[in-house]
Amino acid sequence: MDTTIKQLKQPGYEQLISFENAKLRLKGLIAVHSTKLGPSMGGVRMRPYQNEDEALTDVLKLSRAMTYKAAAADLPLGGGKCVLFGDPHKDKSPALFNELGKVIDSLKGAYLAAEDSGTAIEDMKAIRKTTKSVTGTNREGDPSPVTALGVFQGIATLLEVLFDMRRLEGIKVAIQGVGNVGYPLAERLFKVGAELIVCDPNEKNLERVKKNLKATAVDPKDIFKQEVDVFAPCAYGGALNKETINQLNCKIVAGAANNQFDDEEKDPTQLHEKGIWHAPDYVNNAGGIINLYCEHTNQIHTLMPRMAIIPKRLREILPVAQEKNIAPFYVANELVEKTLQN
Numbered sequence: 001m002d003t004t005i006k007q008l009k010q011p012g013y014e015q016l017i018s019f020e021n022a023k024l025r026l027k028g029l030i031a032v033h034s035t036k037l038g039p040s041m042g043g044v045r046m047r048p049y050q051n052e053d054e055a056l057t058d059v060l061k062l063s064r065a066m067t068y069k070a071a072a073a074d075l076p077l078g079g080g081k082c083v084l085f086g087d088p089h090k091d092k093s094p095a096l097f098n099e100l101g102k103v104i105d106s107l108k109g110a111y112l113a114a115e116d117s118g119t120a121i122e123d124m125k126a127i128r129k130t131t132k133s134v135t136g137t138n139r140e141g142d143p144s145p146v147t148a149l150g151v152f153q154g155i156a157t158l159l160e161v162l163f164d165m166r167r168l169e170g171i172k173v174a175i176q177g178v179g180n181v182g183y184p185l186a187e188r189l190f191k192v193g194a195e196l197i198v199c200d201p202n203e204k205n206l207e208r209v210k211k212n213l214k215a216t217a218v219d220p221k222d223i224f225k226q227e228v229d230v231f232a233p234c235a236y237g238g239a240l241n242k243e244t245i246n247q248l249n250c251k252i253v254a255g256a257a258n259n260q261f262d263d264e265e266k267d268p269t270q271l272h273e274k275g276i277w278h279a280p281d282y283v284n285n286a287g288g289i290i291n292l293y294c295e296h297t298n299q300i301h302t303l304m305p306r307m308a309i310i311p312k313r314l315r316e317i318l319p320v321a322q323e324k325n326i327a328p329f330y331v332a333n334e335l336v337e338k339t340l341q342n
Ligand code: NAD
Pocket: 143, 144, 145, 147, 176, 177, 178, 179, 180, 181, 182, 199, 200, 201, 202, 205, 220, 234, 235, 236, 237, 256, 257, 258, 285, 286, 288, 289
């Protein structure tokens, strides 16, 4: 292998490696946050990162979030992530992913690769040529509708547990981003009679939801201030920050986006003190990883029973958050940290 691999040290992480092969335009990082509950699973993300720090922050934050997500979903998996420097439209090649497979293989099963933004099923197939440590290569479908189902279940659970609302008919929901997850979520909500307010800079996605689901479109900057029952962030990470939380006018926030809080130390409390309940993102959006696990282990028949963990976890978390009067995000973290310590 002509690729240079360096072992780096990162407190709190089991492994962190950097690798580079200039000839193949392969350059990236793999972080293994934890393998306490099983091999660390996480996506391979390719992005034109501006600098090393940006890529490092991403790989550390995302691999840790995967540990929490898998543990909260009761899966025998840990958290890992791979980030690649590059433009997915220009820099991808089968040779690059074959070589990445060798890098992944050198971790001896500690990291299980999966698809993420900037990579696709054919890239996972190219990785598979040189390592078995990759998931989603024989996938029949997209996990996004399963993620949307979990988010839908999460919304229903929060409204029932916290507001005794047992029917979703007539509720108002603002969805930020109607892509692979946001659209099937909107479909489910439309079918039960919810009123939808949406935003998306992608005109095609916006037209589809307006035409098929009678949704009202607003400018992306106006989505936060809509007077609704539910705000569902389904676009990108960091949507909840000091300014956007200030604008919110809803009962609950429950969406699919990963790492919804810009500042996890302060933002959950600001949201909670405003009287808005939040479905912790990694609990609510676990449908995708549950789906991936079932496919990888040839247990797709267990998918629906396993999805029941999402409402179950929320029913454990919410009463504790009510009793302690703290943000559900912190209760979820405590629960996972206890599991990881045992
Ligand atoms: P996607 O790219 O298919 O959809 C995202 C949508 O958000 C796109 O239509 C995009 O145009 C839109 N968008 C971008 N900027 C926006 C803005 N400022 N305002 C409103 N909309 C904006 O991605 P996805 O697969 O639907 O994932 C959505 C989120 O859920 C991501 O944060 C992803 O990490 C997370 N997530 C996805 C899955 C899954 O199964 N796909 C699983 C877990 C978490």
